[in-house]
Amino acid sequence: MNAITLTDLDVSYGDTKVVHGINLEIAEGESFALVGESGSGKSTVLRAIAGLAPDWEGRISVLGKARTHGIDRQVARHCQMVFQDPYGSLHPRKTIDATLAEPLAIHGLSNRGARVEAMLAAVGLDRRFRFRFPHQLSGGQRQRVAIARALMLEPKVLLLDEPTSALDVSVQAEILNLLKRLRREQGLTYLLVTHNLPVVSFLCDRLAVMRHGRIVEVAGVDQLKAGALTEPYSKELLAASGGHAEILPT
Amino acid sequence: MASTRDWLLDDSPTSRLQASLGRFYRIAAALMRNPLSVLGGLIILLLIVTAVGAPWIAPYSATGQDLANRLMPPSAAHWMGTDELGRDIFSRVVWGSQITLTIVLLVALIAAPLGLLIGAISGYFGGWVDKALMGVTDVFLSMPKLILALAFVAALGPGINNAIIAIAITTWPAYARIARAETLTFRNAEFISAVQLQGASPLRVITRHILPLCTPSMIIRVTLDMAGIILTAAGLGFIGLGAQPPLPEWGAMISRGRTFILDQWWVATMPGFAIIIVSLGFCFLGDGLRDALDPKQADKH
Amino acid sequence: MAPLVDIANLRVSFPTPRGRVEVVKGISFTLGRERLGIVGESGSGKSMTGRSILKLIRPPGRVTADRMTFDGIDLLAQSERDMRAIRGARISMVMQDPKFSLNPVMTVGEQIAEALVTHKKLPRRQIYERVIAMLEAVRINDPARVAKLYPHEISGGMGQRVMIAMMLIPEPDLLIADEPTSALDVSVQAQVLDIIDDLVRDKGMGLILISHDLSLVSRYCDRILVMNAGTVVEECVASELQNAKHPYTRGLLAAMPTLDESREELPVLDRTQWAGT
Numbered sequence: 001m002n003a004i005t006l007t008d009l010d011v012s013y014g015d016t017k018v019v020h021g022i023n024l025e026i027a028e029g030e031s032f033a034l035v036g037e038s039g040s041g042k043s044t045v046l047r048a049i050a051g052l053a054p055d056w057e058g059r060i061s062v063l064g065k066a067r068t069h070g071i072d073r074q075v076a077r078h079c080q081m082v083f084q085d086p087y088g089s090l091h092p093r094k095t096i097d098a099t100l101a102e103p104l105a106i107h108g109l110s111n112r113g114a115r116v117e118a119m120l121a122a123v124g125l126d127r128r129f130r131f132r133f134p135h136q137l138s139g140g141q142r143q144r145v146a147i148a149r150a151l152m153l154e155p156k157v158l159l160l161d162e163p164t165s166a167l168d169v170s171v172q173a174e175i176l177n178l179l180k181r182l183r184r185e186q187g188l189t190y191l192l193v194t195h196n197l198p199v200v201s202f203l204c205d206r207l208a209v210m211r212h213g214r215i216v217e218v219a220g221v222d223q224l225k226a227g228a229l230t231e232p233y234s235k236e237l238l239a240a241s242g243g244h245a246e247i248l249p250t
Numbered sequence: 251m252a253s254t255r256d257w258l259l260d261d262s263p264t265s266r267l268q269a270s271l272g273r274f275y276r277i278a279a280a281l282m283r284n285p286l287s288v289l290g291g292l293i294i295l296l297l298i299v300t301a302v303g304a305p306w307i308a309p310y311s312a313t314g315q316d317l318a319n320r321l322m323p324p325s326a327a328h329w330m331g332t333d334e335l336g337r338d339i340f341s342r343v344v345w346g347s348q349i350t351l352t353i354v355l356l357v358a359l360i361a362a363p364l365g366l367l368i369g370a371i372s373g374y375f376g377g378w379v380d381k382a383l384m385g386v387t388d389v390f391l392s393m394p395k396l397i398l399a400l401a402f403v404a405a406l407g408p409g410i411n412n413a414i415i416a417i418a419i420t421t422w423p424a425y426a427r428i429a430r431a432e433t434l435t436f437r438n439a440e441f442i443s444a445v446q447l448q449g450a451s452p453l454r455v456i457t458r459h460i461l462p463l464c465t466p467s468m469i470i471r472v473t474l475d476m477a478g479i480i481l482t483a484a485g486l487g488f489i490g491l492g493a494q495p496p497l498p499e500w501g502a503m504i505s506r507g508r509t510f511i512l513d514q515w516w517v518a519t520m521p522g523f524a525i526i527i528v529s530l531g532f533c534f535l536g537d538g539l540r541d542a543l544d545p546k547q548a549d550k551h
Numbered sequence: 552m553a554p555l556v557d558i559a560n561l562r563v564s565f566p567t568p569r570g571r572v573e574v575v576k577g578i579s580f581t582l583g584r585e586r587l588g589i590v591g592e593s594g595s596g597k598s599m600t601g602r603s604i605l606k607l608i609r610p611p612g613r614v615t616a617d618r619m620t621f622d623g624i625d626l627l628a629q630s631e632r633d634m635r636a637i638r639g640a641r642i643s644m645v646m647q648d649p650k651f652s653l654n655p656v657m658t659v660g661e662q663i664a665e666a667l668v669t670h671k672k673l674p675r676r677q678i679y680e681r682v683i684a685m686l687e688a689v690r691i692n693d694p695a696r697v698a699k700l701y702p703h704e705i706s707g708g709m710g711q712r713v714m715i716a717m718m719l720i721p722e723p724d725l726l727i728a729d730e731p732t733s734a735l736d737v738s739v740q741a742q743v744l745d746i747i748d749d750l751v752r753d754k755g756m757g758l759i760l761i762s763h764d765l766s767l768v769s770r771y772c773d774r775i776l777v778m779n780a781g782t783v784v785e786e787c788v789a790s791e792l793q794n795a796k797h798p799y800t801r802g803l804l805a806a807m808p809t810l811d812e813s814r815e816e817l818p819v820l821d822r823t824q825w826a827g828t
């Protein structure tokens with residue numbers, strides 16, 4: 001069964017169509033990346049799958065079930081999202097405990113305290129962070145909380161919207177390691193949106209290059225590592241982010 | 251005591267209670283650093299103590315007449331003098347504090363939650379809900395407060411309860427506007443999207459996640475408006491549509507004293523002082539709260 | 552030749568409820584007509600260093616230094632009025648986000664012209680020609696049309712190029728670029744930096760490039776200062792960055808994933824190693 005299947009997906013914001021005819025199959029357990037520059041429509045695809053961009057046509061199915069437009073409580077159990085900005089994605093007046101317990105309360109799950117503690121441990125946060133407010137945490141710690149919140153409902157699919165682009169390099173490494181470990185431990189499927197190709201190389205199995213709302217190329221991560229992307233635009237992107245490989249001690 | 255303070259300011263609280271008490275303590279500490287807001291707080295405290303303790307504080311009855319001692323100037327026996335029916339003005343001012351406090355509290359309890367809810371719903375849903383609710387709000391906003399209150403009291407009949415309802419009806423639209431503006435800034439925030447994605451119902455999103463964010467600015471605004479509410483109530487009392495005689499409402503007392511203002515100045519002036527002091531108290535406290543509740547301020551500590 | 556910028560023991564501090572906290576803790580460096588990169592993570596004090604050269608740190612922030620000179624001028628002794636004559640005309644600064652740095656109610660052309668007029672008296676005809684030439688220099692096609700546009704009508708990349716045009720038209724001796732491309736797409740980033748690079752070389756200016764991106768700084772600079780927690784932990788020639796010695800620099804380099812990443816786990820900085828230094 002596919003984790004996510006998109007068939008002829010068009011997404012619009014108001015009168016402008018920003019995503020055109022996307023077809024994509026992401027297998028369960030796979031880590032898939034959507035890459036492209038700002039305005040390529042990659043985030044819009046993610047938001048449509050999550051239910052935050054309800055104005056779409058075509059077909060989106062999550063774990064074999066077609067999803068409705070808008071927010072869907074059933075999809076919510078299986079498919080959660082991590083946002084880009086760790087400063088904007090946590091409620092400023094709620095403690096970490098309240099933020100993490102909220103999804104449990106919404107779905108009427110019991111044993112909240114223990115679950116929150118277990119999840120904090122899973123994302124590598126000490127339990128003394130439990131009753132702090134977001135402003136008492138660093139960017140990396142906040143992003144750990146955001147990941148923990150997304151995992152509270154034990155979803156199968158995680159949508160990641162540039163989860164490390166607002167973080168420092170050293171913190172990015174910590175979060176990438178965490179995401180990799182969680183996927184291994186919990187058998188998660190990732191759909192990652194990013195403009196950072198090295199991150200794709202570290203975290204993903206396959207990628208789709210997007211431009212002007214269309215998929216230009218779908219490739220395996222081996223092709224990316226070998227620099228063997230075929231489309232001219234993909235090569236351009238590759239060249240633009242090529243600097244990272246040059247200076248590293250190997 | 252140092253250990254209690256440390257417990258409150260602990261960077262890693264161990265329970266929900268400690269976390270919220272700590273936050274409360276930080277706000278209170280910020281408030282205490284501002285001398286004007288401390289003064290404002292003391293005035294409000296004095297008002298509350300006076301209202302609660304009126305029976306013990308007031309030396310005379312508020313309504314008992316003593317025609318032999320009409321219009322006596324302030325003296326040891328009558329600290330603020332007596333009025334045209336020989337009633338002790340100090341006692342009337344003390345008893346009047348109960349009425350003022352009742353008006354202020356009831357208006358705040360009716361108008362603030364109403365405005366908050368209407369504004370949040372309007373801002374959250376947008377579209378035609380927003381247009382309809384804000385249309386109604388604008389109709390109320392476009393009319394002068396006192397005139398609108400006058401019209402309501404005239405329709406419902408004079409009296410303190412109707413005055414409270416009338417004032418509440420004229421104050422909520424401003425709160426609805428603020429709540430809507432605040433909601434609009436949060437509506438598309440990622441932390442709201444996140445709870446929506448978890449399957450939270452709109453009611454839950456509004457009450458649990460949006461309203462707590464609008465409340466601080468609402469508290470500040472209500473505190474600052476208290477002065478206006480007291481003045482409106484006094485105004486209604488002054489033109490005889492608020493509290494009815496012989497109730498010792500401050501505005502009504504000024505109205506009665508107006509006749510003697512040139513020869514017996516204290517009759518109108520004493521309740522006037524009470525109104526000014528209490529209004530100022532709310533203003534000072536509101537200004538202090540604005541600084542203390544500002545999240546940017548809170549971040550610094 | 553005397554250095555363009557000479558800084559010794561620069562300290563910047565801000566008051567907090569728990570006393571003054573130093574964000575820059577006594578750094579020293581000199582700059583000739585060369586390209587210097589300052590790298591570091593958020594909170595390292597790199598932006599504060601750039602701002603203190605222009606004396607843009609307002610009270611209650613406090614800047615002290617044993618020596619802070621620019622082209623022989625003692626910056627510490629300059630009044631706010633003197634600094635206004637230096638800012639823009641002799642030292643320019645490009646900030647991170649063009650959206651906040653451009654005036655929304657003035658056309659692009661007017662803003663660039665204003666940057667020039669503030670510091671030099673020139674006939675109108677000549678000003679217009681200089682503006683158009685400058686827009687061409689930052690590789691904007693059809694400069695006459697773009698000069699008439701308002702900031703909201705141009706893209707982020709173009710906005711940043713307009714900013715650069717504005718900063719460089721008075722022909723300053725030193726350009727401070729604080730994360731000039733962080734808000735831009737990768738492909739546009741390279742374009743913008745190439746433009747800065749060309750202009751700096753052609754005019755023989757000094758450049759201080761402040762960024763969190765090690766690879767970017769190593770590509771566009773001659774010399775690099777690595778900052779951490781308000782101090783310079785490493786100073787090296789850009790091409791030698793991969794041979795960096797300090798554990799912090801090495802940790803940063805290793806923490807970056809590469810395009811052909813094969814590591815199962817990225818090494819994470821052990822912050823305790825050099826804490827307190």
